[in-house]
Amino acid sequence: MDYHLYGLGPTYPVGMSLTASALAFAGDSIVLENGLTQAELFDHVFGGGNDLLAWSFVINIALAGFTILGIAYLGRNLTDPRAKIIAISLMLISVVSISSYSGLTSGLTLSVIEMPAGHPAEGMTTAGEDGVLTMWGRYLTWTFSTPFILIALGMVAGSNWTKILTTVAFTIAMCVTGLAAALTTSSLLMRWWWFVISSIFFLVIVYVILVDWTAEAEATGTGDLFSTLKLLTVVGWFGYPILWALGVEGFAVLDVAITSWGYSILDIITKYIVTFVAMFYVIEEPEAIKGGDDYGSSLPGFTPADD
Numbered sequence: 001m002d003y004h005l006y007g008l009g010p011t012y013p014v015g016m017s018l019t020a021s022a023l024a025f026a027g028d029s030i031v032l033e034n035g036l037t038q039a040e041l042f043d044h045v046f047g048g049g050n051d052l053l054a055w056s057f058v059i060n061i062a063l064a065g066f067t068i069l070g071i072a073y074l075g076r077n078l079t080d081p082r083a084k085i086i087a088i089s090l091m092l093i094s095v096v097s098i099s100s101y102s103g104l105t106s107g108l109t110l111s112v113i114e115m116p117a118g119h120p121a122e123g124m125t126t127a128g129e130d131g132v133l134t135m136w137g138r139y140l141t142w143t144f145s146t147p148f149i150l151i152a153l154g155m156v157a158g159s160n161w162t163k164i165l166t167t168v169a170f171t172i173a174m175c176v177t178g179l180a181a182a183l184t185t186s187s188l189l190m191r192w193w194w195f196v197i198s199s200i201f202f203l204v205i206v207y208v209i210l211v212d213w214t215a216e217a218e219a220t221g222t223g224d225l226f227s228t229l230k231l232l233t234v235v236g237w238f239g240y241p242i243l244w245a246l247g248v249e250g251f252a253v254l255d256v257a258i259t260s261w262g263y264s265i266l267d268i269i270t271k272y273i274v275t276f277v278a279m280f281y282v283i284e285e286p287e288a289i290k291g292g293d294d295y296g297s298s299l300p301g302f303t304p305a306d307d
């Protein structure tokens with residue numbers, strides 16, 4: 001005799017103990033309500049008919065790869081430790097990005113999710129399954145990519161670790177609550193409540209960039225570069241919640257492929273363009289960027305022979 005765990009997932013013969021992974025799988029199915037297998041999701045995106053969506057993923061894998069190689073090439077002669085940290089932070093943005101888009105491309109971080117009662121996309125179906133295609137991997141991986149954008153920006157501005165880590169903590173909180181907004185299926189009100197909390201965390205970051213770091217960059221001597229990066233970042237970042245609200249997660253005015261292209265274009269601005277603008281400045285190693293040989297050293301006066 002077989003029994004079915006919560007009516008979801010595989011069946012287990014009596015006598016066979018439930019392993020931790022089986023339980024985790026069952027839990028995952030409940031949270032994500034994913035009725036399609038990974039292979040079916042992959043086929044839905046890449047099996048033809050969804051080329052627009054497929055390209056919005058693949059283009060970013062190519063761009064992230066190009067950016068990683070570009071930084072390695074441009075940064076090959078960097079000597080100052082502070083300039084190097086900025087370059088490494090910039091590279092890590094694309095390292096996360098190539099992984100993020102690989103997750104979306106493989107179908108690993110996609111799910112079909114049924115929207116709660118009253119949601120404009122309620123009752124929609126995707127590939128024969130009730131629900132809408134949710135690219136939840138995007139919200140998850142922003143948790144790991146946005147901190148590196150903020151570390152690079154804060155260091156360009158010449159800020160301190162207290163402020164940099166404050167923005168890092170708030171961006172993690174913003175992304176995790178954004179993920180919660182996308183995955184909440186119990187109530188429409190709760191989806192928007194998560195959205196509101198996430199937006200408040202977002203405003204903390206915007207405040208630090210516009211007020212603290214703008215003033216600090218002027219004093220550091222990186223004011224010109226910072227104002228370009230600030231414009232690209234603040235304008236670009238505001239695009240994400242707007243797109244979320246207009247896309248299938250929110251008011252469902254835009255379809256999934258257009259929403260996905262929207263995010264992919266915003267990613268091009270906030271990640272790769274920001275990276276190259278900063279990188280071309282940093283490789284000149286102007287005095288305002290330099291930290292000196294002892295920078296970040298735990299033993300001042302001792303220069304590690306790592307290069």
Ligand code: RET
Nearest residue numbers: 145178195198199202237240241244270
């Ligand atoms: C969400 C929805 C909830 C409200 C807010 C959001 C903001 C997202 C932002 C994302 C930025 C992402 C970047 C990624 C680069 O890798 C989660 C969409 C405020 C600002 C820059």
